[in-house]
Amino acid sequence: MAEKNLPETEPMEAAPPVPSASGTSEPLVQPPASATTARKGGGMMRSSAIFSGLTLVSRLAGFARDVVISAALGASAGPAADAYNTALNFPNLFRRIFAEGAFAAAFVPAYARTLQVEGEEVADKVATDALAAVAFATVLLTIVAQLTMPWLMTVINVGFLDDPARFKLAVILTQITMPYLPCMAIAALLSGVLNARGRFIVSGAYPILLNLIMLAAVIPARGDQIGAAYAASWAVLAAGVSQAGLCWWAARKAGADIRLGLPKLTPAVKAIIITAVPAAIGNSATQINVFISGNLSSFVAGGRTWLATADRLYQLPLGLVGVAIGIALLPRLSRAVASQDHEQQQASMDEALTLSMALTLPAAAALMAMPYFLIDALFTRGAFLQVDAINTARALFQFGWGVPAFVLIRILAPAFFARGDTRTPMIFALVSVVVNAALAIGLFKLGWGIAGIAAAVSGAAWTNVLLLGGALWRRxxxxxxVAALSRLARIAVAAAGLAVVVGLAAAFRSSFEAPVANLLASLGAGHGAKESALLLVTAAGGLTYLILAFATRAVTMAEVRTLIRRSR
Structure with a gap:
């Protein structure tokens, strides 16, 4: 579900004086020479490009994983798919609240600030204590969840109670995947250390392990839905251990002296926890949306899988754009706030806003203009039937108009976090929960079904954006x-042109898919017509967007050359 966000992301630096690692308050000073490590990695465009490039590889591997798993498990044709999606989503719910949500959002600015002001040794001591605290908390949570899983399942999937086979399988698979939580908590914190030190490669690459390990586990189990669900669940656990190990190795190689130890409630850890509590409440509010959506979808056979499949597809632009830019923006914005560089703060936000929308609006346009074409071409095979594609496409359309909002939350929230304000985003998140709950229940009962749940998530996201943006404006x-708004308007025009092209192609799909099939048949290929047709349409839409973007000067060649130079 949407994060909803959520690397992500689906996030705090206070204005001077700020608490130091020792727990005292002191004014910020210019960083010593040893703190220059925190500035490595270049500008936000370059950092985002590195992270996005690696995320793209991960998403492509994730797409291959989803295609294989969807074909192996299906959606509405048995209990395996819904049980597996429950097992995958449950530890992720807590991960988004604690590991990659509140704690990480509080830890990254604190670590970056300490690195800048007090040097590497003190910063690494903060990271060591924070790691012990988050590891202890998530291991304890995992143990409690394991022991109470049958009772928890009656709460998180009320609709499963009418299907004993689906209920029992969901309990067992979720118990297998639950230890993924502490692994991800450790990986997320170490990834934050790497980001604060300007190292984005491993933090962008480690999610690839999950996809590769799951592919290796599921491919041999195809043909056996239950067996494939077990294989995928065990692969989640194996991947979590591998990801934590990779991030640990990378942090040590980057020079971070972080060790495992017993949890200590040091002044620095207290400060991080105090900062994280409002964000945890806010993230919990967001995950209440996930809980409501999951419970409603559990009453429809295949509903969880339809929603999860649509969710994964719209998460592609969120992961590539929102999470990447948000990760690059927060440390940069925190340093600008610390140094009271208002010009840099404005420039960072404008750059993040226009860059994110230049990449997000065309993606949202495509998701809304050809949702069924996308789902049918990508997923309809094996046990994933046409009825599954139709219902998934309806949900995808509703998620599509929410995609810009999901990304904008990732851009606007760091403006609060960089100033140590986690309370305001928490309040706005709580408001969005009320909006989501009312819309989801109302639309579901009105007969919108799974599509109504997706529409509620998008509506709640836009509510959150309007509240965040309004607060930043008023303050x-x-x-x-004016330049940023002008560019946004030109980007919107280019995205509209893309929507027209791919929408017409989807409407007249059969007229050009048949010639593609004939061409492939003449070359000896009996399959791949719909996939090839989708590639052609996507390429045509992308080319249209680029032409219009340059024609309206939403993007200029000078900026492209600048990006290339900065990347080098």
């Missing part, structure tokens, strides 16, 4: 410049 913290 004078951030108001998009």
């Amino acid at each position: 004078g913290v951030y108001r998009p410049s």
Whole structure:
């Protein structure tokens, strides 16, 4: 479900004086030479490009994983798919609240600030204590969840109670995947250490392990739905251990002296926890949306899988754009706030806003203009039937108009976090929960079904964006410049052109898919017509967007050359 966000992301630095690692308050000073490590990695464009490039590889591997798993498990044709999706989502719910949500959002600015002000040794001591605390908390949570899983399942999937086979399988698979939580908590914290030190390669690459390990586990089990569900669940656990190990190795190689130890409630850890509590409440509020959506979808056979499949597809732009830019933006914005560089704060936000929308709006346009074409071409095979594609496409359309909002939350929230304000985003998240709950229940009962649940998630996301943006505007913290607004309008025009092209192609799909099939048949290929047709349409839409983007000067060649130079 949407994060909803959520690397992600689906996030705090206070204005001077700020608490130091020792727990005292002191004004910020210029960083010593040893703190320059925190600045490595270049500008936000370059950092985002590195992270996005690796995320793209991960998403492509994830797409291959989803195609294989969907074909192996199906959706509405048995209990395996819904049980597996429950097992995958349950530890992720807590991961988004604690590991990659509140704790990480509080830890990254604190670590970056300490690295800048007090040096590497003190910063690594903060990281060591924080690691012990988050590992202890998530291991304890995992043990409690394992022991109470049958009772928890009656709460998180009420609809499963009418299907004993689906209920029992969901309990067992979720118990297998639950230890993924502490592994991801450790990986997320170490990834934050790497990001604060300007190292984005491993933090962008480690999710690839999950996809590769799951592919290796599921491919041999195809043909056996239950066996494939077990294989995928065990692969989640194996991947979590591998990801934590990779991030540990990378952090040590980057020079971070972080060790495992017993949890200690040091002043620095207390400060991080205090900062994280409002964000945890806010993230919990977001995950209540996930809980409501999951419970409603559990009443429809295949509903969880339809929703999860649509969710994964729209998460592609969120992961590539929102998470990547948000990760690169937060440390940069935190340093600008610490140094009271208002010009840099404005420039960072404008750059993040226009860059994210230049990549997000065309993706949202495509998801809304050809949802069934996308789902049918990508997933309809094996046990994933046409009825599954139709219902998934309906949900995808509703998620599509929420995609810009999901990304904007990732851009606007760091403006609060960089100033140590986690309370305001928490309040706004709670409001969005009420909106989501009312819309989801109302639309579901009105007969919208799974599509109504997706529409509620998008509506709640836009509510959150309007509240965040309005607060920043009223406080004078951030108001998009005239140049940024002008560029956004031109980007929207280019995205609309893409929507027209791919929408017409989807409407007249059969007229050009048949010639593609004939061409492939003449070359000896009996399959791949719909996939090839989708590639052609996607390429045509992308080319249309680029032409219009350059024609309207939403993007200029000078900026492209600048990006290339900065990347080098």
